[in-house]
Amino acid sequence: MTISQGTRHVGQPLKRREDLKLLAGRGRYVDDLKLPGMLYMAILRSPHAHAKIDSIDLSLARAAPGVRLALSGSALEDRIGPIVPNWIIPGSKVPVRRVVATDRVRFVGESVALVVAESLAEAYDAIGLIEVEYDVLPAVTEEQDAVRGDAPQLHENVPGNITTFYKVKGGDYEKANREADQVVKLRVVNNRLIPTCMETRAIVAAPEPDGTLTVYIGSQVPHMHRRWIAETVRIPEHQLRVVAPDIGGGFGAKMHLYPEDLLCPYLARELNAPVKWWETRSESHQSTSHGRAHTEDLEIAFNNDGRILGLKVSTLGNVGAYLSNMATGGPTVNTVNFGTGTYKIENYEALSRVVVTNTVPVDAYRGYGRPEGAYIAERAIDAVARHLNLDQVEVRRRNFIQASDFPYRPYGSTGVMYDSGDYQALLDKALEAFDYEGRRGECEALRGNGIYRGIGVAAYTHMCGMAPSRRLAPGGFDRGGWESARVSIDSSGRATIYSGSMSQGQGHATSLAQIAADVLQIPLEDIEIVQGDTRQVQAGHGTFNSRSMAVGGSSVHVSSHRVITKAKTIAAGMLEVDEKDVSYSAGAFTVPGTDIAPLTFSKVARMAYVGHKLPDGVAPGLDETVFYDPTGMGAPSGVHMAYVEVDPETGIVDILDYVAVDDVGTLINPRLAAGQIHGGVVQGIAQALFEEVSYDSESGQLLTGSLLDYAVPRAEHVPNIRSSFQQTPSPTNPIGVKGIGESGSIAAPPCMVHAVLDALSPFGIKHLDMPLTPPRIWAAIRSVREGDAR
Amino acid sequence: MPATASTREVTIEINGLRRTGTVEARRLLVHFLREDLGLTGTHVGCDTSQCGACTVEIDGVAVKSCTVLAVMADGASITTIEGLTDGSGELSRVQKAFHDHHALQCGFCTPGMVMSVRNLLRENPNPSEREIRHGLAGNICRCTGYHNIVRAVESLASEGSVA
Numbered sequence A: 001m002t003i004s005q006g007t008r009h010v011g012q013p014l015k016r017r018e019d020l021k022l023l024a025g026r027g028r029y030v031d032d033l034k035l036p037g038m039l040y041m042a043i044l045r046s047p048h049a050h051a052k053i054d055s056i057d058l059s060l061a062r063a064a065p066g067v068r069l070a071l072s073g074s075a076l077e078d079r080i081g082p083i084v085p086n087w088i089i090p091g092s093k094v095p096v097r098r099v100v101a102t103d104r105v106r107f108v109g110e111s112v113a114l115v116v117a118e119s120l121a122e123a124y125d126a127i128g129l130i131e132v133e134y135d136v137l138p139a140v141t142e143e144q145d146a147v148r149g150d151a152p153q154l155h156e157n158v159p160g161n162i163t164t165f166y167k168v169k170g171g172d173y174e175k176a177n178r179e180a181d182q183v184v185k186l187r188v189v190n191n192r193l194i195p196t197c198m199e200t201r202a203i204v205a206a207p208e209p210d211g212t213l214t215v216y217i218g219s220q221v222p223h224m225h226r227r228w229i230a231e232t233v234r235i236p237e238h239q240l241r242v243v244a245p246d247i248g249g250g251f252g253a254k255m256h257l258y259p260e261d262l263l264c265p266y267l268a269r270e271l272n273a274p275v276k277w278w279e280t281r282s283e284s285h286q287s288t289s290h291g292r293a294h295t296e297d298l299e300i301a302f303n304n305d306g307r308i309l310g311l312k313v314s315t316l317g318n319v320g321a322y323l324s325n326m327a328t329g330g331p332t333v334n335t336v337n338f339g340t341g342t343y344k345i346e347n348y349e350a351l352s353r354v355v356v357t358n359t360v361p362v363d364a365y366r367g368y369g370r371p372e373g374a375y376i377a378e379r380a381i382d383a384v385a386r387h388l389n390l391d392q393v394e395v396r397r398r399n400f401i402q403a404s405d406f407p408y409r410p411y412g413s414t415g416v417m418y419d420s421g422d423y424q425a426l427l428d429k430a431l432e433a434f435d436y437e438g439r440r441g442e443c444e445a446l447r448g449n450g451i452y453r454g455i456g457v458a459a460y461t462h463m464c465g466m467a468p469s470r471r472l473a474p475g476g477f478d479r480g481g482w483e484s485a486r487v488s489i490d491s492s493g494r495a496t497i498y499s500g501s502m503s504q505g506q507g508h509a510t511s512l513a514q515i516a517a518d519v520l521q522i523p524l525e526d527i528e529i530v531q532g533d534t535r536q537v538q539a540g541h542g543t544f545n546s547r548s549m550a551v552g553g554s555s556v557h558v559s560s561h562r563v564i565t566k567a568k569t570i571a572a573g574m575l576e577v578d579e580k581d582v583s584y585s586a587g588a589f590t591v592p593g594t595d596i597a598p599l600t601f602s603k604v605a606r607m608a609y610v611g612h613k614l615p616d617g618v619a620p621g622l623d624e625t626v627f628y629d630p631t632g633m634g635a636p637s638g639v640h641m642a643y644v645e646v647d648p649e650t651g652i653v654d655i656l657d658y659v660a661v662d663d664v665g666t667l668i669n670p671r672l673a674a675g676q677i678h679g680g681v682v683q684g685i686a687q688a689l690f691e692e693v694s695y696d697s698e699s700g701q702l703l704t705g706s707l708l709d710y711a712v713p714r715a716e717h718v719p720n721i722r723s724s725f726q727q728t729p730s731p732t733n734p735i736g737v738k739g740i741g742e743s744g745s746i747a748a749p750p751c752m753v754h755a756v757l758d759a760l761s762p763f764g765i766k767h768l769d770m771p772l773t774p775p776r777i778w779a780a781i782r783s784v785r786e787g788d789a790r
Numbered sequence B: 001m002p003a004t005a006s007t008r009e010v011t012i013e014i015n016g017l018r019r020t021g022t023v024e025a026r027r028l029l030v031h032f033l034r035e036d037l038g039l040t041g042t043h044v045g046c047d048t049s050q051c052g053a054c055t056v057e058i059d060g061v062a063v064k065s066c067t068v069l070a071v072m073a074d075g076a077s078i079t080t081i082e083g084l085t086d087g088s089g090e091l092s093r094v095q096k097a098f099h100d101h102h103a104l105q106c107g108f109c110t111p112g113m114v115m116s117v118r119n120l121l122r123e124n125p126n127p128s129e130r131e132i133r134h135g136l137a138g139n140i141c142r143c144t145g146y147h148n149i150v151r152a153v154e155s156l157a158s159e160g161s162v163a
């Protein structure tokens, strides 16, 4: 069927429909919810990184004012849990994770006991009355230390603290190594981060009069949470309703199953009252998953012309004390599969080891594995350029996968396929926007005056929207790759769209409506988007992995098409013509070449519901549900460039300019797309320059325990982001989109590191690990200067 | 709640309405607003006075309401985000600029950010980009990268009144 377009909505920089309530202070986040008779849960957390629990005395807490219940882990052991990961790479050893610790704690922040009281203050007060005796054990926090022979062991069934070994191999690295002109080794650290959604986690579980249970939770994956809570708390899934209201950012941290997600539902049923838990910021630092935390050893074999022949990677991915929801997939599939980046490196070998330590569990954070993978590829190519003293742009050009190579399987991989792209064109656009030649000259000229400026370049590609479903089983990913959308037309011709995707600020109420409006050809005001309620939305996987437009948007597109297909059949009956003669254009069915008057969509919708004149065999109603399972995954790509000045006396980095050119396929809404780039880039700059979780390696204490110690950047620490796009439609889905949410946080870290290293090149500094804080840079410069003086 | 040794009665004008309530002496203003008065547009994003999500106006000055006890605001006049659209339901100029420039994503930082922007423009009606970025140093936004917030404020610079 051809649908001629009325007004095009896709591609328009429309303003967001969800803004008005949020701007007026009428957003509804979980903590805004107050139900009659609501009780409050507070959690006592372990102050030790590793200890045996000798005894827990709850008697004072139980007697405290307002307290309804005080429990330790042993009372819950047979009732809920354990918490089971959702992505288990085959062969992984899975440690048992209790909802509340019973005999042993393994990280600072692990839950040890809980109190439910009539007010939050009373719950906190009572927590302070619980007495726990610990027998402190030696702890290990760093991944390199945890794999040493003498390291403290966390779990009996995880020998050597390694849960998972994962290998990737393509071509013949050893041969490349022998034949290459040169081989360079490099160790790079991908610093541990805290996702820091501005809204911390919160949950309210409320028993309903009919015996069902409603759970309000800021979840990126409401239907997944329904399944996991149902299974772990042992509630029939159909009697559980998960509602995700407005969410104050997710970035991957709100898509996992946490102990509190299980405790509130369990306790609400036990006490037959609504139970709320709200996480303080400092609590969040020790209870919500962290991100990154890798160390990778690289070996790069290359020729003197800058061509990389082979790359060998050894990754240690620190996943904290237990396997969080997706933990085995991050350092493995998501990282090393993408270690060759945008470059044609045909001989590739990688080994990833997933390592447990006495730290907060590590899981998805904006990009999950792909930032680490891109960092491998980019630090490798940068090392080649630096080593050979070649121009960083030229080295990339020589190694890029070419536009004619797509679809491209790097190193002959069976799991990775880059569907489309044009990296040279991206690079050209970036160079022009950046004025590379001009600035190169400027850098050189200023160096004579003791001014240290540098240019950073980074290219990236990755894959979004894990799919199709049947390909996820071999990797141990225990969910599907589809997304569902129901387009329900009412009897006036207006649409309510129930989408399994879940916005946490991305603007789906606008972007999904744009997709539907183009197919349905009805005004945007006539479309409502419903998400985040498992009682209303039929099914879904939610929002992560930059999948919402590629998979969720495609499902809206396909179901909207089905609506029009059926409406056309009904229209043909009403017009008494053959269906194949009917066209749909500008919101009306017409019969071209005749003088039959156009029939509006709303009239057809009314007929669908009164059913008075439907063609034989056509059921009433205009309401289509689609479970859209993609055939493949789109691969966004981009080139980012940064211009910095480093003050050698203080080590402070001033970011003078930042240019991002991204190819995310078809743009649904350029305004929102740019917003995704801005936010992602700043999170990436934050990783490169500011943020790092620190643990005391002896005691295992979390040193960055609050926003006082963890350096989330403010407006004055970051630059304007000059974002532009190239649009190579993805052939993997009907709207041609690839995914955008993670691009910025993937590209910015290597881009910033390269800019700083370029600025520091007069000092001969070839590598520094993130975050490039002033003390780190200053110390590096000083050690060079002291070496010179000696 | 009846007044006891640890509670006090406070009278505060909030968004133009006089509100009287009994509060625990240890109750933070932000909790008084959110929990007791149901004004949930003011958010709590941290516990160390870092994030600015709780920013309101007390007697015309932007203040982090997590740094103030409710009893300290006795007799004061407070404006919260809800107060900016009261009555007409129309967005104020700062709110409208945020909408026009896509200066919010999840919206969690937004009420506090809007309050800080009003304060910034009151103190300096025509700020430079650097002054805008510096002036918003008390507010964290994790979503927007600040770029579009700065654009929104620039669009208001030199336009005069912030109401």
Ligand code: FES
Pocket: B043, B044, B045, B046, B047, B048, B049, B050, B051, B052, B053, B054, B055, B064, B065, B066, B067
């Ligand atoms: S809640 Fe963060 S500054 Fe007040």
Ligand code: FES
Pocket: A198, A248, A249, A505, B103, B104, B105, B106, B107, B108, B109, B110, B140, B141, B142, B143, B144
């Ligand atoms: S819009 Fe989400 S924190 Fe600012």
